[in-house]
Amino acid sequence: LLMERELDVMNDKSLLRRQIHSWKENKESVAYVPTMGSLHEGHISLVRLALSHADRVVVSIFINPTQFDRREDFKTYPSSLDLDISKLSDIPVDILFAPNIETIYPFGAEDATVISEPSLTKKLCGKYRPGHFDGVASVLIRFFNIIQPDIAVFGQKDYQQILVVKRLVKDINLPIKILSGPIQREVDGLAMSSRNQFLSDRERLIAPEFYKFLKNIVTQIKENNRNFYELEKESLRELQAKGFKPEYVKVRHADNLQEPNNEDRNLVLIAAVKLGKVRLIDNICFSL
Numbered sequence: 001l002l003m004e005r006e007l008d009v010m011n012d013k014s015l016l017r018r019q020i021h022s023w024k025e026n027k028e029s030v031a032y033v034p035t036m037g038s039l040h041e042g043h044i045s046l047v048r049l050a051l052s053h054a055d056r057v058v059v060s061i062f063i064n065p066t067q068f069d070r071r072e073d074f075k076t077y078p079s080s081l082d083l084d085i086s087k088l089s090d091i092p093v094d095i096l097f098a099p100n101i102e103t104i105y106p107f108g109a110e111d112a113t114v115i116s117e118p119s120l121t122k123k124l125c126g127k128y129r130p131g132h133f134d135g136v137a138s139v140l141i142r143f144f145n146i147i148q149p150d151i152a153v154f155g156q157k158d159y160q161q162i163l164v165v166k167r168l169v170k171d172i173n174l175p176i177k178i179l180s181g182p183i184q185r186e187v188d189g190l191a192m193s194s195r196n197q198f199l200s201d202r203e204r205l206i207a208p209e210f211y212k213f214l215k216n217i218v219t220q221i222k223e224n225n226r227n228f229y230e231l232e233k234e235s236l237r238e239l240q241a242k243g244f245k246p247e248y249v250k251v252r253h254a255d256n257l258q259e260p261n262n263e264d265r266n267l268v269l270i271a272a273v274k275l276g277k278v279r280l281i282d283n284i285c286f287s288l
Ligand code: PAF
Pocket: 034, 035, 036, 062, 064, 067, 136, 139, 140, 158, 161
């Protein structure tokens, strides 16, 4: 089955549903990988993870207007559909679903019903990008309803997003298993992101320092420095000295992003910075 597939590019939700329905009648399982396009190795690794867990794989490309807190960011978000199609044609994906805005938001993006998780979305990135996670949840619920996958796959670079999606699925009883794939990095350690292409040459040289810095903090914590508050505060100063504009650097409980107590062993160091106009996020999960 794997080698026989040919990528089918669709933008019509009825046709897509009909195809998925026929797979389900054949008892074939369906994994779904949502993206906003500009595909890089990080996305491709998620597609491979999907392929290893289901009979059929659907990828979507949709630059979702409701998750951008700044209009400018939406307008300039990179788009490269032809290149994305050729990248997906090299691996055995069944369908690329690339709908237009009206297909996803029949009443318009401004008048869309909003799904709002009340707790996780208020922290960390949620503070700096108001409404962002509501937009993510609101678009995903639509794609989940159209595709009705057995599995959906997300990248760990967007750590907070995964927790929001897991909570959403549990809270409203969607029968979808959420899988996550590890962060893919450039050789110098920079986490892959569609936004990296906007870094200037100079910024691109500085960018890997972000991950190096986070690794160093995790080492310090493992060497028994558990004064998280001081580490976080000091981090902001040091990142600034390296040329970043830090938004936050936090040590949190890996399951719920709450502030850890002394007994918590599963932690995540999670951070967001700006470098010039580009916003970078990264995280490292670790256990003590
Ligand atoms: O992670 C992303 O690229 C987006 O937030 C997603 C999950 C495709 C929803 O638009």
